[in-house]
Amino acid sequence: MSDRAGTRATESDLINVDALIAAYYELTPDVSIPEQRVVFGTSGHRGSSLRTGFNETHILAITQAIVEYRAQHGLTGPLFLGADTHALSAPALATALRVLVAAGIRVLIDTHDEAVPTPALSLAIIDYNRTRTGAERADGIIVTPSHNPPADGGFKYNPEHGGPADSDATNWIADRANELIAADLEGVQSVAEINPAEPPALVERYDFRGAYVEALAEIINFDAIREAGIRIGADPLGGASVTYWQAIADRYRIDLTVVNPEVDPRWAFMTLDWDGKIRMDPSSANAMASVLEHRADYDILTGNDADSDRHGIVTPDAGLMNPNHFLAVSIDYLFSTRTNWRADARVGKTLVSSSMIDRVTARIGRELWEVPVGFKWFVPGLIDGSVGFGGEESAGASFLRFDGSVWTTDKDGILLALLASEIRAVTGKSPSELYRALTEEFGDPAYERVDAPATPAQKAALGKLDPAAVTATELAGETIIAALSHAPGNDAALGGLKVVTENAWFAARPSGTEDVYKIYAESFRGAEHLAQVQEEARAIVAAALGNA
Structure with a gap:
């Protein structure tokens, strides 16, 4: 634990954005060095351009590999493309777009030229594919390293189901990308730089924000939140949800304040995480220290990471909730209020999530579905409604719409943050108060x-x-x-x-x-x-x- 954990970042903690972007274009990886290879973890390839782990060469090769993967699987539909607010995200998106256009792929980018949350991209893929089958179905790429420090970049492929690609896909894409890099990018096709003011016909606009915000009425009880007068504070932590929160407040007429609307690729406004690094982790009390200063001002205060797939829930009585605690409360609440879900819909959890979930699940008479780490394991169950809720101990979760149909197949931090307000409105108690009731029933782990x-x-x-x-x-x-x-x-x-x-x-x-x-x-x-x-x-x- 750093002795500076939870304190404000200083100038010496901040990245040099110009140097970071220059390195993206200037440094060339050597795939004989393990740290410079393309490696897909549970959430895509991540690295820093300064350490030759996330550079233009990587993105050219990965995107070409995705193009070839799509061709192998006969996929001819459009590709949704979005990025978060990390400094390397915009250059990487531009690089990927050049390869996709060269391949003749129809690409849908954001109408507003703004950052796109991971759940908004997942929802776009799912909604597009609802009425389409076979080759014409869409997939997507989201450019994000999630909550990683400002110097990092990330690149993730979401296939037709809208969630993280499975290991069969990511292993093939990574292996092919490394082959292309080793061959000095022979076989990679790309067009010249694309003028945003005059994009080619293949590049179309899609209103990620409008579609996502409008669809929220199908999964969150805004009437209850509005009628109860819940005072909500939402801190995007400089991430992709910043304009989404204001749009939600306007569309549903709820008492919601965007606590900090600032977007800064250096994240100069952040407090340092446990190890003294800037990290946009809404489940970390150190990273959320500046947010916690406002805990008494709202009934529910929330935070999201840079791509908005994680949530942090703050209540006046308890401060920042442990993610495991909120997952248990969410499961207990959802399975008692979502009466149109399948009667056999299961509770999904990863093997490292709290056993409090097991005990709640047994009490509500549902089957527990325990899977390895990685949200990809929940995808099939969320799609067919056999899993009502899927959650990870690292503050990532999603659940079904009111009618029992799929919402997102990737983690949705905005959704879980809104659920906290619904819980407060409907039960009259904060999620932390409800968790204390669970400990009285089951013990306090x-x-x-x-x-x-x-x-x-x-x-x-x-x-x-x-x-x-x-x-x-x-x-x-x-x-x-x-x-x-x-x-x-x-x-x-x-x-x-x-x-x-x-x-x-x-x-x-x-x-x-x-x-x-x-x-x-x-x-x-x-x-x-x-x-x-x-x-x-x-x-x-x-x-x-x-x-x-």
């Missing part, structure tokens, strides 16, 4: 994520670990009732290990960027027991790796 050192070889072994390698029979004084390497919900590989007892669990997963593995742990027996779980988790993982 202690939850934390910590990191432990691991060599690359150990990380690789952990990602493929067989539960049979776990020889321990107890964890922190309780009998181990399950050791898992595959998710109970869909039998997909976890890429790690989860060990469960009656009142506690831990999950260990290798980091994709550092020589550490992440230990997520929770105990319903308090903080001291959690510390014991964490200590023994390290020993169990070490022993399992030794036995593997």
Whole structure:
């Protein structure tokens, strides 16, 4: 923890935007260096131009690979293209557009020439495809590194279902992109720079904001919010939702104030995250410190990250809610009020989300659908309505419309922020008050994520670990009732290990960027027991790796 965590950024913390963009064009990656290769994580390829991890060469190659992937799958429909407010996003969007136009693909970009939230792009794809089948269906690209620091760029492909591409697609795209880079971009086709004032006929305009804001009436009870007079403060944290929040206030006539409408690619107005870096993470109390100063001014105060796929919920009585806590409250509320959802609609959670969700799900009589980390796993269930709600512990979630049809298949931070106000309006209690009621019913769990050192070889072994390698029979004084390497919900590989007892669990997963593995742990027996779980988790993982 940095001693500057939660304090205002100073000039020395800020990026040089001109240098960052210059590096985007001037530096050329060498794919023999692992850090300079195209690698798709759970949310696309990310990196910084200054470290030759996100440069024009990467975007030319990735976009060409997407063009070829579409051709292989016979996709001839339009492609929705949007970007967030990171400094590298606009140059990367322009690069991608040149390749897409050269390929003869019809591209839909924003009417207002403004940033596009990830959920708005997902919704656009889904709504376009509702009445279309086969080759004419649309897909999309969103240029964003999400909540990452200002020096980073990100590039994500969303296929016809509107959500994050699965690993079969991303692995193919990444491999092909690296081949193209290694061949000095031979095979990449692109047109000259496109004049925004006179774009080619293939480039059309789409009102992402208008379509998204109008459709919100199909999923949020604005009448209740307005009639209850809920005072809402929304802080976009300099991200893509900035104009969306004012449009929502105007369209639905609710008492909503955009707390900070400033957009600055340096994010000079931010407070520093736990490690002293600028990071637009609405689930971090340090990153949200300036927002929390206003907690007493509103009934509900919210934050979003740069592409608006994450949410932070602040209440006057509790401050910033733990994401797990809000997910549990949301599930309890939604499944009691959305009466037109399928009677067998399940509750979706990732394996590292709180077991409070398990207990709430059992009480409301629904099936729990536990999947590996990554929102892509919820996509099929959200599309067919068999999953009513899908959520991640990292403050990302989405759910169904009132009629039980799909909303977005990517995380929607704006939606979850609005849900907090609906909950407050309908129940008369804040989400944090409702969570305290859940702890009185089920117990008050202690939850934390910590990191432990691991060599690359150990990380690789952990990602493929067989539960049979776990020889321990107890964890922190309780009998181990399950050791898992595959998710109970869909039998997909976890890429790690989860060990469960009656009142506690831990999950260990290798980091994709550092020589550490992440230990997520929770105990319903308090903080001291959690510390014991964490200590023994390290020993169990070490022993399992030794036995593997």
